[in-house]
Amino acid sequence: MTGAAVESVRPAGGEEPAGTGPASAEPVLPELRAMWWETGVRARAEAGLFAVFAELPRLVAEAVRVSWRTDRFRTSVVAVTTVGAGVMSAFGLLATQRVLVELFAGGPTGDKVMAALPALVALAVVTAIRAGMGIASGYAQNGLTPRVGRAVERRLFEVTTAVRLDAFDADAFADEMERASRGDEAVVSLVQASMNLLAGLAGLLAVGVAVVVIHPLLLLALLVATLPKAWATLRAGHLRYQTYIAGSVRRRRQWLLRRLMAERDSAPELRSYGLRRFLLDQYDRVMGVETDIQLALARRVTTTTSLGAVIGGLATGAVYVLLGLLLVDGRIPLAAAATCVVAVQAAQRSLDALTFQIDRVYTEGQHVGDYTGFLARATAYLPAEGGSGEAPPPLQEIAVRGLSLRYPDRDTPAVDDVTLTIRAGQTVAFVGENGSGKTTLAAMIALLRTPSAGVVEWNGRPLAEWDVGQLRARIAVVTQEYHKWPFTAATNIAIGDVDSEARQDRIEAAAARAVADDMIRELPYGYETLLDRTFAQGQDLSGGQWQRITAARGFLRDAELLIMDEPSSALDPRAEDALFQAIRDRQGRVTTILITHRLANVRHADRIFVLHHGVLVEAGSHAELMAAGGRYAELFALQAAGYDDTVDRHLPGQRRPTTS
Numbered sequence: 338m339t340g341a342a343v344e345s346v347r348p349a350g351g352e353e354p355a356g357t358g359p360a361s362a363e364p365v366l367p368e369l370r371a372m373w374w375e376t377g378v379r380a381r382a383e384a385g386l387f388a389v390f391a392e393l394p395r396l397v398a399e400a401v402r403v404s405w406r407t408d409r410f411r412t413s414v415v416a417v418t419t420v421g422a423g424v425m426s427a428f429g430l431l432a433t434q435r436v437l438v439e440l441f442a443g444g445p446t447g448d449k450v451m452a453a454l455p456a457l458v459a460l461a462v463v464t465a466i467r468a469g470m471g472i473a474s475g476y477a478q479n480g481l482t483p484r485v486g487r488a489v490e491r492r493l494f495e496v497t498t499a500v501r502l503d504a505f506d507a508d509a510f511a512d513e514m515e516r517a518s519r520g521d522e523a524v525v526s527l528v529q530a531s532m533n534l535l536a537g538l539a540g541l542l543a544v545g546v547a548v549v550v551i552h553p554l555l556l557l558a559l560l561v562a563t564l565p566k567a568w569a570t571l572r573a574g575h576l577r578y579q580t581y582i583a584g585s586v587r588r589r590r591q592w593l594l595r596r597l598m599a600e601r602d603s604a605p606e607l608r609s610y611g612l613r614r615f616l617l618d619q620y621d622r623v624m625g626v627e628t629d630i631q632l633a634l635a636r637r638v639t640t641t642t643s644l645g646a647v648i649g650g651l652a653t654g655a656v657y658v659l660l661g662l663l664l665v666d667g668r669i670p671l672a673a674a675a676t677c678v679v680a681v682q683a684a685q686r687s688l689d690a691l692t693f694q695i696d697r698v699y700t701e702g703q704h705v706g707d708y709t710g711f712l713a714r715a716t717a718y719l720p721a722e723g724g725s726g727e728a729p730p731p732l733q734e735i736a737v738r739g740l741s742l743r744y745p746d747r748d749t750p751a752v753d754d755v756t757l758t759i760r761a762g763q764t765v766a767f768v769g770e771n772g773s774g775k776t777t778l779a780a781m782i783a784l785l786r787t788p789s790a791g792v793v794e795w796n797g798r799p800l801a802e803w804d805v806g807q808l809r810a811r812i813a814v815v816t817q818e819y820h821k822w823p824f825t826a827a828t829n830i831a832i833g834d835v836d837s838e839a840r841q842d843r844i845e846a847a848a849a850r851a852v853a854d855d856m857i858r859e860l861p862y863g864y865e866t867l868l869d870r871t872f873a874q875g876q877d878l879s880g881g882q883w884q885r886i887t888a889a890r891g892f893l894r895d896a897e898l899l900i901m902d903e904p905s906s907a908l909d910p911r912a913e914d915a916l917f918q919a920i921r922d923r924q925g926r927v928t929t930i931l932i933t934h935r936l937a938n939v940r941h942a943d944r945i946f947v948l949h950h951g952v953l954v955e956a957g958s959h960a961e962l963m964a965a966g967g968r969y970a971e972l973f974a975l976q977a978a979g980y981d982d983t984v985d986r987h988l989p990g991q992r993r994p995t996t997s
């Protein structure tokens with residue numbers, strides 16, 4: 338019902354919203370794949386606390402490595418200021434204790450204040466330095482993270498634009514690429530969270546050191562007062578992630594239903610088939626079950642959080658009692674006890690922040706893992722280095738020898754041991770029924786696909802032995818599944834030759850050859866019309882108009898080898914005739930490979946190659962193939978008969994056109 342995105346009918350996570358079970362007689366909405374952007378949250382919901390802690394050092398190290406590679410200066414600033422702020426926190430606590438010692442000493446208040454003054458000044462200075470370091474760290478981080486994001490994203494695009502086309506045939510690759518696309522955000526978040534985590538740890542360590550310096554027993558008090566609450570906070574966080582993941586099915590279904598009920602594409606069919614009641618029922622059933630699951634989990638979260646608060650409160654109370662007993666017993670001075678109270682509060686604040694950062698580092702780390710894993714796996718799809726790098730000479734001959742290609746997960750080859758020769762200046766046609774391998778064969782000649790076996794030669798040498806970049810510049814390809822680039826009409830044609838200056842006269846000449854010139858001039862802004870409705874004043878074109886633009890793109894370069902795959906499937910008869918006239922104009926001068934099902938248009942080709950199930954079954958001129966009475970003759974006769982019928986029925990008296 339929703340195309341490629343839908344997969345199974347059972348939600349992930351084991352819950353089964355009403356309406357999806359086998360017992361239900363009503364039609365049900367299919368389930369969407371698990372959302373890739375939930376990877377991190379899902380992993381966190383499934384990981385135990387031990388696993389989280391075990392992975393933290395590796396993730397933080399990864400973050401530091403990435404930021405170091407991107408900007409050493411700023412990374413150093415963040416590191417120095419983070420450690421520095423921690424050290425200042427320790428000094429701050431020690432200065433606080435000194436102040437308290439002086440204030441709690443005997444004697445007149447004036448004298449006590451005077452005695453405490455140096456420590457007070459030290460405290461002020463230390464606090465100021467710590468604040469300054471915080472600001473410096475913030476500045477460095479703000480400068481660092483956009484640079485990290487950019488470097489990470491650019492690296493991704495460097496890879497996605499370089500991998501071979503066959504990478505996109507592998508299901509897993511497309512999926513992984515989608516996941517990796519969150520890499521820049523994830524790395525930025527991981528870097529930020531890791532820095533904050535390190536800063537929090539430094540602060541905590543500082544409190545610990547200061548407390549030990551004041552009195553070793555106080556460390557025990559500090560641990561008792563902080564650890565139970567920290568555990569409870571982490572546990573509540575864990576439950577929150579579980580709640581989120583439990584709602585994942587609901588969110589997916591909500592998203593699916595929103596698309597179906599509130600978007601333009603589905604609106605006409607929703608009304609014409611009367612789907613309103615059906616979709617609203619689906620909504621009620623899905624939301625009813627999922628909301629109950631959500632509420633149950635929400636109760637558990639609240640219980641754990643409350644438990645954490647109670648345990649934390651009790652532990653803190655116990656520490657204060659312990660401090661009181663130690664004081665009464667004369668084991669610690671009053672100032673040390675007071676400092677411990679301050680330290681406990683500081684440590685609790687740091688720990689609250691820390692637990693948040695721990696979760697963040699872990700979840701973002703999973704996305705970063707997706708990104709780095711994708712980059713590593715994508716190297717397998719990078720084109721092989723090699724070739725002499727020599728510029729290819731002008732084309733004399735293309736020789737295809739024993740060429741085969743088998744797509745992944747296919748039992749039979751799409752192209753099977755094809756051998757043929759195309760001489761410079763020839764116009765040749767690849768014909769055959771749907772799926773016979775024409776596009777695949779042309780794609781290998783155009784260096785878009787790597788053969789499983791065999792070789793394509795340019796003037797007697799395999800394509801890969803020439804400078805591949807220069808070779809590509811000599812070949813223009815108009816693909817069957819052309820892309821509608823979101824640019825102006827002029828740019829849409831100019832991208833056919835990005836390395837040359839986009840001169841308007843060249844663009845217009847190419848458009849004229851593809852019967853696109855008049856049509857483009859009639860657009861609201863002529864050649865400057867944006868061909869994408871997402872933009873203000875953007876326009877969309879009809880299928881045939883787009884096809885003219887893409888043909889113009891192919892003509893722009895006047896390439897030595899032009900491959901046109903179904904260039905006229907959507908053209909009206911007049912445009913089709915003009916386009917093929919333009920293709921014939923190339924004959925004898927430059928080489929053209931034409932793929933088309935309109936066999937009337939290949940009659941003028943120098944050679945016609947007929948493919949069937951990937952095998953080259955016939956080759957020759959139109960006259961030769963018709964005389965042979967084989968597969969081509971059969972297809973041609975079939976098509977011609979269709980036209981004959983029309984002529985007979987609608988145009989009585991008109992001469993029957995000859996078909997060969």
Ligand SMILES: Nc1ncnc2c1ncn2[C@@H]1O[C@H](COP(=O)(O)OP(=O)(O)OP(=O)(O)O)[C@@H](O)[C@H]1O
Nearest residue numbers: 506744745747751770771772773774775776777778
């Ligand atoms: N990316 C792909 N992954 C898997 N199989 C593919 C892929 N592209 C094409 N095929 C299969 O390879 C075979 C040849 O396809 P190809 O597109 O070359 O045929 P074609 O002769 O150009 O067909 P058409 O006339 O319909 O354009 C078909 O069976 C097709 O299903």
